[in-house]
Amino acid sequence: MGETLMTDDPALPPAPGEEQYPALALANSAIALPGGHTADLLGTPAQTNHWLTEHGLAPVDIDMREMCAAQLRSLREQIRALLASRTAGLPALPAALSAINEALTRVPTARLLQWDDGNGPYRAIPHPTTEIVDHALATLAADAADLLTHPDAERLTACDSTPCNRYLLRHGRRHWCSTRCGDRARAARAYTRRTRTRTG
Structure with missing residues (x-):
């Protein structure tokens, strides 16, 4: 099992389509690196807050908690599962669809009615951080749904560089998602050709 590197900068430019679809950027926020390492842009609450801020989904400092960061990482895995199904031409996993639909409906249109045994009924005022994260989750889920149902989904593919x-x-x-991956893939093909020539 490879080591997860907690980093805000894996030194990779955004993959084509990430600027247009934040859900694609979310899916790509855990990056597999050579040597079995992974760079996780959502590895800590502070990194998650930074990522949300960079994508216009949260203010600079919302006192992000691990529970909220974990919700975003969970949504990322469900979006990745749907992207994998779409690119492979396979049926979607029901759990992934359910997770996206649940996130889509997380943001109530009004403060909900709550009932306290001591004080009776009251309208709930959500915790500000929870409210921001719920809004971000709903926005990203809607963006994933838009991507998967848009003609752009025909161009969706996994990076072809191991x-x-x-x-x-x-x-x-x-x-390829970047010049670096393209160079690595071409180098691997050239190495394979040289090896075949020597052994053939």
Whole structure:
């Protein structure tokens, strides 16, 4: 099992399509690196807050808690599962669909009625951090649903460079999320050709 690196900067540019679809950026926020390492942009509450801020989904300091960061990481895995199903042409996992639909409906249109045994009924005022995170989860789930149902989904593909695990929207014949991955894939192909020539 590889080591997870807690980093805000895995030194990779956004994959094609991430600027248009924040859900794609979320799916790509755990990046497989050479040597069995992973860079997790949501590895800590502070990193999660930073990621949400960078994507316009939270203010700079919302006192993010681990429970909220874990919810975002969980949604990421469900979105990744749906992207994997879509790119492989397989049926979606029911749990992934349920998670997206639950996130879509997390933000109530009004403060809900609560009942306290001592004081009776009252309208709930959600904790500010919870409210922000719920809104972010709903926004990202809606964005994932938009991506998967948009004609752009036909261009959705997984990066074709091992060990990269990022998804992208393909432009032309390009199947790599970055120049670095493209260079690595070409180098691997050249190495394979040289090895065959020597042994053949």
